[in-house]
Amino acid sequence: xxxxxxxxxxxxxxxxxxxxxxxxxxxxxxxxxxxxxxxxxxxxxxxxxxxxxxxxxxxxxxxxxxxxxxxxxxxxxxxxxxxxxxxxxxx
Amino acid sequence: xxxxxxxxxxxxxxxxxxxxxxxxxxxxxxxxxxxxxxxxxxxxxxxxxxxxxxxxxxxxxxxxxxxxxxxxxxxxxxxxxxxxxxxxxxx
Numbered sequence: 001x002x003x004x005x006x007x008x009x010x011x012x013x014x015x016x017x018x019x020x021x022x023x024x025x026x027x028x029x030x031x032x033x034x035x036x037x038x039x040x041x042x043x044x045x046x047x048x049x050x051x052x053x054x055x056x057x058x059x060x061x062x063x064x065x066x067x068x069x070x071x072x073x074x075x076x077x078x079x080x081x082x083x084x085x086x087x088x089x090x091x
Numbered sequence: 092x093x094x095x096x097x098x099x100x101x102x103x104x105x106x107x108x109x110x111x112x113x114x115x116x117x118x119x120x121x122x123x124x125x126x127x128x129x130x131x132x133x134x135x136x137x138x139x140x141x142x143x144x145x146x147x148x149x150x151x152x153x154x155x156x157x158x159x160x161x162x163x164x165x166x167x168x169x170x171x172x173x174x175x176x177x178x179x180x181x182x
Contacts, residue, residue, distance in 0.1 A: 015151045021144030028136035041132035045119035053112030060106045 019072040026079035033083060039090040047084040054080055110163040117170035121177075130178040138175045145171055 033039055054076045061069030124130055145167045152160030 011151065011154050014147055014154070018144050018147035018151055021140050021147065023144075025137045025140035025144060028140070029134040032134045032137075033132070036132070038132045041124070041127070041129045043120040043123045046116050046123075049112050049116035049119070053109050053114075053116060056105055056109035056112065060102065060109055063102050063105070 016068060019068055023072045023076045023079070026076065026083065030079055030082050030086075033086045033090075037086075037090050039083075039087040042083070042087055044084075044087055047080060047087055051077070051080050051084055107159060110159055114163045114167045114170070117167065117174065121170055121173050124174060124177045124181075128177075128181050130174075130181040133174070133178055135175075135178055138171060138178055142168070142171045142175055 033042075054073050057069065058073040058077055061067075061073055124133075145164050148160065149164040149168055152158075152164055
């Protein structure tokens with residue numbers, strides 16, 4: 001089956017929207033935690049493992065020279081790091 | 092520059108480890124929330140946006156027929172959905 005360039009374009013767009021959403025999703029968590037300074041219900045282990053995973057994704061992006069992977073994970077890295085620092089600070 | 096098969100293999104492994112970590116990271120959050128039934132400090136908006144993003148990643152994986160993308164995001168989808176349901180339930 002031949003896939004038309006139109007379908008490829010739509011698929012790439014879908015991937016870009018997906019990546020943007022999973023990245024920006026951490027903004028409301030950063031804002032909420034920044035405002036209320038409460039992190040009791042947030043799992044520390046989740047953020048440690050997630051941060052490590054995103055860091056590896058970022059390195060993976062650098063190695064395969066894939067800009068969307070680098071940008072999405074670079075931004076996520078910063079946001080997730082902020083939540084992690086706030087979690088360590090507020091317990 | 093020629094990249095040896097060994098380097099390609101290591102890079103793929105890096106991507107797989109990265110994907111596994113970001114996926115399994117939600118397990119401790121599910122366990123913590125399941126146990127303590129407290130979700131006040133967790134951002135509802137974060138989980139709604141993250142869930143939507145992972146759902147699109149999953150669809151993207153199905154379209155490009157990429158098994159690691161399908162599996163990683165399929166598992167994430169379930170874990171993130173559980174946190175979201177618990178957040179709706181416990182507020």
